Amino acid sequence: MNYWVGIDLGGTNMVCGLLDDQMNIVAKLKKPTLASQGSDDIIRRLAETVHELLEQNNIHKNDLQGIGMGSPGFINPDLGIGVFSANLGWKDYPVAARLQELTNVPVSIDNDVRMYVYGESIQGAGRGHKHVLGITLGTGIAAAVVSNGQLFYGGGYMAGEIGHIPMDGVTAQCGCGLVGCLETVASATGIARQAREALLDGRTSLLGDWFDSDSLARLTATDVSKAYDEGDELAKEVMEYTGRALGKGLAAAVTLFSPDCIVIGGGAALAGERLFAPMREEIQKNVIAGYWEKLTIVRGELIDDGGVIGSATFAKSRA
Amino acid sequence: MNYWVGIDLGGTNMVCGLLDDQMNIVAKLKKPTLASQGSDDIIRRLAETVHELLEQNNIHKNDLQGIGMGSPGFINPDLGIGVFSANLGWKDYPVAARLQELTNVPVSIDNDVRMYVYGESIQGAGRGHKHVLGITLGTGIAAAVVSNGQLFYGGGYMAGEIGHIPMDGVTAQCGCGLVGCLETVASATGIARQAREALLDGRTSLLGDWFDSDSLARLTATDVSKAYDEGDELAKEVMEYTGRALGKGLAAAVTLFSPDCIVIGGGAALAGERLFAPMREEIQKNVIAGYWEKLTIVRGELIDDGGVIGSATFAKSRA
Numbered sequence: 001m002n003y004w005v006g007i008d009l010g011g012t013n014m015v016c017g018l019l020d021d022q023m024n025i026v027a028k029l030k031k032p033t034l035a036s037q038g039s040d041d042i043i044r045r046l047a048e049t050v051h052e053l054l055e056q057n058n059i060h061k062n063d064l065q066g067i068g069m070g071s072p073g074f075i076n077p078d079l080g081i082g083v084f085s086a087n088l089g090w091k092d093y094p095v096a097a098r099l100q101e102l103t104n105v106p107v108s109i110d111n112d113v114r115m116y117v118y119g120e121s122i123q124g125a126g127r128g129h130k131h132v133l134g135i136t137l138g139t140g141i142a143a144a145v146v147s148n149g150q151l152f153y154g155g156g157y158m159a160g161e162i163g164h165i166p167m168d169g170v171t172a173q174c175g176c177g178l179v180g181c182l183e184t185v186a187s188a189t190g191i192a193r194q195a196r197e198a199l200l201d202g203r204t205s206l207l208g209d210w211f212d213s214d215s216l217a218r219l220t221a222t223d224v225s226k227a228y229d230e231g232d233e234l235a236k237e238v239m240e241y242t243g244r245a246l247g248k249g250l251a252a253a254v255t256l257f258s259p260d261c262i263v264i265g266g267g268a269a270l271a272g273e274r275l276f277a278p279m280r281e282e283i284q285k286n287v288i289a290g291y292w293e294k295l296t297i298v299r300g301e302l303i304d305d306g307g308v309i310g311s312a313t314f315a316k317s318r319a
Numbered sequence: 320m321n322y323w324v325g326i327d328l329g330g331t332n333m334v335c336g337l338l339d340d341q342m343n344i345v346a347k348l349k350k351p352t353l354a355s356q357g358s359d360d361i362i363r364r365l366a367e368t369v370h371e372l373l374e375q376n377n378i379h380k381n382d383l384q385g386i387g388m389g390s391p392g393f394i395n396p397d398l399g400i401g402v403f404s405a406n407l408g409w410k411d412y413p414v415a416a417r418l419q420e421l422t423n424v425p426v427s428i429d430n431d432v433r434m435y436v437y438g439e440s441i442q443g444a445g446r447g448h449k450h451v452l453g454i455t456l457g458t459g460i461a462a463a464v465v466s467n468g469q470l471f472y473g474g475g476y477m478a479g480e481i482g483h484i485p486m487d488g489v490t491a492q493c494g495c496g497l498v499g500c501l502e503t504v505a506s507a508t509g510i511a512r513q514a515r516e517a518l519l520d521g522r523t524s525l526l527g528d529w530f531d532s533d534s535l536a537r538l539t540a541t542d543v544s545k546a547y548d549e550g551d552e553l554a555k556e557v558m559e560y561t562g563r564a565l566g567k568g569l570a571a572a573v574t575l576f577s578p579d580c581i582v583i584g585g586g587a588a589l590a591g592e593r594l595f596a597p598m599r600e601e602i603q604k605n606v607i608a609g610y611w612e613k614l615t616i617v618r619g620e621l622i623d624d625g626g627v628i629g630s631a632t633f634a635k636s637r638a
Contacts, residue, residue: 129474130474131473131474143575147471147472147473152466152471152576153466153577154450154466154576154577154578155448155449155450155577155578155579155613156577156609156613157577158577158609158610159575159576159577160575160577161574161575161577161607162574162575164574164606164607165570165571165574165575165605166570166605168487168488169487176607177607177608178605178606178607251484251485252484252571252575253575255480255481255483255484256462256478256479256480256481256484256571256572256575256576257471257473257478257575258472258473258474258475258476258477258478258479258480259473259474260474260475286484286485286497287483287497288480288483288495288496288497289496290475290477291477294474294475
């Protein structure tokens with residue numbers, strides 16, 4: 001029988017999944033990444049974990065067909081190189097080749113967002129749609145496009161940075177160097193920032209009762225959702241504004257990529273309809289009817305296992 | 320020897336070009352489209368023109384390898400169907416199959432903008448670049464993307480409608496039903512409209528000396544260029560505003576598609592640096608440095624023959 005390994009390698013944890021040929025997860029192991037111990041050491045421990053997975057599940061190593069891995073940062077999937085990753089300390093590091101040496105199976109790597117979106121488009125909420133635009137709403141916001149089963153990369157594998165489209169009227173400084181980028185608003189960080197700034201400006205809100213100036217830094221997007229559910233005006237305004245900004249950015253992406261389906265994943269997607277209702281309104285208002293009529297907008301399905309399933313699916317697609 | 324035919328079919332004229340295997344134009348015939356005589360009649364006259372081209376140039380019909388055709392409207396290139404074209408009267412009309420019946424060679428068709436951009440990317444100003452974003456600035460503005468030699472289509476073959484991204488602060492009604500679309504500003508029509516509206520608002524300008532209220536409807540983008548060259552303030556403002564709007568729209572497209580090269584074609588591209596200088600500034604201001612540093616921005620090279628060369632190149636790529 002054929003098996004695949006999908007790896008979701010983050011700055012904190014590495015999650016290795018063993019999947020059957022239908023991309024069902026058979027087993028999973030989660031370990032600390034320990035990035036400070038260096039790239040070669042990470043690869044060695046990844047290879048050990050793969051062997052552990054096979055042994056624990058009585059899979060012969062000849063049945064392992066390939067390994068897929070998603071990781072943060074700039075990845076060259078054609079060369080299998082980690083071009084740059086601040087979290088992992090990669091700089092033109094030959095990730096795929098090194099892991100392949102230790103495991104003797106083909107290794108495919110790509111950026112974690114693209115792996116997640118690839119998984120959703122083939123095995124998750126976007127399956128059945130030929131043209132899928134997927135976004136992850138988390139600390140930041142990023143996007144990827146899968147068209148006829150193929151990821152769209154663009155020059156330098158840099159396509160899809162929807163979070164760094166500057167939005168009119170937004171004045172927050174973005175980490176990328178630009179001002180007013182979509183992700184300064186439409187992200188977990190952006191939602192929390194807006195609420196915090198309003199409280200510091202003296203706005204009254206339930207959130208002001210829950211957090212004093214000492215604890216304000218701990219206010220998260222989840223707290224804004226909670227205050228929203230209790231009818232808090234400020235929380236409503238923040239979600240409304242964020243949803244509209246997100247909708248405006250997505251409208252531009254819809255007009256340029258013409259997806260049949262938008263899949264929304266990432267932690268901040270848990271804000272759900274609080275965010276999606278104004279977002280949908282704004283998309284509809286800003287795209288030609290022909291785009292809107294064929295568009296399905298759905299929450300991601302794979303959530304926690306998206307990276308693992310996407311990476312394994314990607315590895316299988318390249319086998 | 321191998322020959323190809325490229326056809327640029329417009330609402331007014333049909334231009335048929337005979338090209339050698341290196342995509343050099345050997346001969347060209349231009350005839351009225353006479354769209355009112357019906358689709359079957361257009362196809363019959365296209366086939367006659369193809370035969371005429373072969374005979375006049377002593378090419379044996381066995382040496383003709385294929386025909387490519389670009390036309391306005393919604394085209395399904397996979398099925399070779401003219402889905403809808405107001406100018407040509409097409410509604411799910413099997414263009415490729417009909418022309419193939421009469422010529423006995425494979426026929427490929429696609430939207431005229433995609434054919435033009437394909438030609439520029441392979442044979443024109445974008446050659447040597449792997450990821451090309453091409454736009455045509457004319458009555459409207461449209462875009463297409465060629466990535467690793469492949470056109471990006473999106474769902475319904477509708478990707479790239481950059482002209483229909485609503486821009487903040489623009490209030491003109493667009494023909495598509497939306498308000499403030501980029502093409503209401505960044506197009507030949509948009510440039511002329513802005514100048515006309517300013518004159519009607521009482522602005523003084525050389526353009527006001529050249530056109531009285533009776534002749535104002537004849538004011539074109541070319542007149543605005545002329546006034547600009549004579550130092551006219553209004554003309555400068557219009558070009559500046561238009562260039563910046565175009566730059567802002569292109570910045571979003573650059574961030575999403577990550578092209579290595581932008582090719583700018585179409586009649587309004589003749590405004591040249593008057594438009595491109597503020598456009599470039601605005602792109603640079605609105606994209607992450609990594610996109611800007613790898614980006615080349617050039618005027619289209621193929622101009623008049625872009626449709627013919629693009630269509631023939633497309634036909635060859637599918638042979």
